[in-house]
Amino acid sequence: MAAFTPAAVLSTRVAEAQVLAPQELAPGRPESVGLCPERIEDVFARVSRRVNDGLFPGAVALIARRGRIVGHRAFGTRVRGQDEPVTLDTLFDLLSMTKVLATATSALILVQDGVLRLNDRVADFVPGFAAHGKAAITVRDMLRYTAGLPVDSHFLDEPDDDLVWQRMAEAPLEYTPGTQVLYSDLTYRLLGRVIEAASGMDLDELAKARIWGPLGMRDTTFNPSAALIPRTAATGFSELRGRVVRGEVQDEQDFALGGIAGCDGAFSTARDIAAFCQMILNGGKYGGVRILSRQAAAAMVSNQTPAVRAADTDLSPLSNLLSTPKGYGWELATRRFSHGGTRLGRSAYGKCGGAGTFMWIDSHRELFGVLLTNHGLPTPFDEIGWNRMLDSVGSAEFFDGIVNAVMDE
Template structure:
C-alpha cells in the first residue's frame, strides 16, 4: 500500500488507492472501556511540572527545540502547550504571526487549525446530535442528504463517515464552479473509490459532507451549532469559523494565495473551503493553544470540563478508540502519509501507531490525536493523563504530496515535540 510514488494533492482525487478495498472487512464493535487514567471534571490551571511527575528542564528543552526551528526560518511562528493531570506545565509563544514581519506571536494568537476542525467541530457535533436523540450512528446519510444516494451510496451510514470508511476519495474539489449549490451536489454525488466498510481512507470530502449533515439535522449552520453546544459551554471563546476583521491582528497568517492574490490571514487557507464560504466540516476553525487545551482536557475528562458536560463518557469512548479493525497498523503504518491516509482511526481522531505517527514513537497504546494540514497538531495520551498542543503557521505544503508532507513534518519537528513531551515524564505512569 505504498504511496511513495503517488502524489497526494488536496485538489485532486487520490486515484489508484482503490486497491485498499482488498483489505478484509470487519464490522466494528461500538462499545469499549473508558480510557485508562482519565481524569474527570478537572479545570486546567498552571503549575510546576514536578507537581505532576514531569521534569522542568526537559520541558524547557522541548520548547527550546521549537524556538530553534523558528530561528532557523523553518516556519514563522507557533504556540505550544503541554498539560498533565489538569496542570499546564508549559505554555509558550514563538516567532511572528507573518513571515518576514516583526509581529510577535503571543499566547492568545489564533491559528488556522484546518483539519483539527474535524474533531473540534464536526465529529463532536455529530455525537452531540446522537446524544440529543436527533441522529443515530446507524442512520443512512442519504436519509438527510438525498443526493448522496447517487452512485451506489444509499446504504452508507453516519458511522462509516465518521471513521473514514465510507468509500469516498480523499477529495473532490470543484474550484472552477462558481455555483456553490452545484459544488455541494457534485460532492454529494461523488462515486465510490472502494466498497464501504472494507477499508479506510482519510477524506476531506467525507467531513465536508458530515458538516452538511449536522446543518440539516440541527437546522442551523455548523458554526452556530458548535458555539452553542461545544465551544460556548466550555468557555472556548477564541475558537470560531471566520474570525471578524477587527481581530485579524490576533490571527497568524499562513501564506499567500495565488487564487485570491493576497496574504491569507483570518481566512481558511484551503481554497475549496474558502470558496464554500469558510464554514465546512473539513476545515475552517481558528483557535488558540489554550482553547484547544480546554477541548483536550474535556476529552480526558470523559466529556466534562469543570461543571460542564459536553459529551457523555460513552460518546468519548466511541470517538477515541480504534473503530477500524478492518485495517491493521502493520499493513498501513508504512510511511508518514500512509499513516494519515490509511492507518487506524477513531471517530474523527487518528489512533496512535508506533512507526510513522506524527505523534512520535513514545506515546502509550490507545493514544489519539489530530493533524491540521497547515501545521497544527494535538495528541492525547490518556494512560498518562497527558496532552500536547503545537500550533504553527507553517501553511499548507506546496506541493501537497508525499515529499511535501514529510518536509513539513520535519521542518516543524512535530515528532521531536511529542517525543520530547513523553521524555519529560519523570514518573513511571
C-alpha cells in the same frame, strides 16, 4: 429518515449548555505532576530553534498533565518577514483539526440528543448522495473514514455553490464502503451537511452553542471577525486569491464555499484547545459542563476500524494519515510514522491540521500537548511535501520530548 428531536427540545439543551460556567485548567509546575522541568524546557527550546532557523514563522506550544498547564510559550512572528510577534492568544488556522473540534463532536452530541443515529443513512440528509451505489452509507461510516469516498474533490471553477455541493454529493465511490480506511476531506465536508440538516443549525452556530461556548473556548470560531484578525497568524500565499492568507481558511475549496465546512475552517488558540483536550481526557466533562457522555467520549477515541491493521498501513507519514486505524474523527497512535512520534502510549490519540497544527492526548499518562504553527499547507501537497512539512515543524520531536519528560513511570 432519522427520528428528529423537536426543535424546542434542542434549543433548550443549547440554552442549558450556555448557562453552565466551566472551571479552567490551572497553571502548575512540571515537577508537581511528575514531569522534569529541564526536559520540558528542552521541548520548548527545540520549537524555538526551528523558528529561529526559518522553518516556519511562528508557533504557540502548550503542555499539560493532570489538569495542570506546565508550559505555554509563544515563538516567532504571526506573518513571515514581518515584526509582529506571536503571543499566547494568537489564533491559528486549524484546517483538519476542525474534524474533531467541531464536526465529529457535534455529530455525537446530536446522537445523544436523539436527533441523529450512527446508523442513519447519509442519503436521507444529503440530496443526491445515494448516486453511484452510496445509498447504504451511514453516519458511522463517515465518522470513522470508511465511507468509500475519495480523499477530496475540487470544483473551484464552478460559481454556483449549490451545484458544487450537488457534485460533491454525487461523487462516485473510491472503494467499497467499510472495507478500508481512507482519510477524506470530502467525507467530512459532507458530514458537516448532515449535521446541519439534522440540527437545523449551521456548523459554526452548533459548535459554539454546544462545544466551544460551554467550554469557555471564546477565541474558537470559523471565519474570524475583523476584530480578531490582528491576533491571527497568517499561513501561506494563495495564488487564487493573490494575497497572503490571514484569517481565512487556507484550503481553497472550503474558502470558496464560505469558510464553514465539516473538514476545515476552525481557528483557535492553544489555550482554547487545551480546554477541549482536557474535556476529552476527563471522559466528556470539563469543570461543571458535560459535553459528551462518558460512553460517547470513550467511543470517539477508541479504534472504530478494527479490521484495519496498523502494521499493514503505517508505511509512511502520508499513509499513516490516510490509511491507519481511526476513531471517530481522531487519529490513533501507531509505532512507525505517526506525527505524534513513537513514544506516546498505545491508547493515545490526536489530530493534525495540514497547515502545521497538532494535538495529542496520552490518556494513560493523563498528558497532552498542543503545537500550533503557521507553517502553511505544503506546496505541492503530495507525499514529499507532507514529509517536508512534518520534518520542518518537528511534531514528532515535540511529542516524543513531552513523554521523555515523564519522571514517575
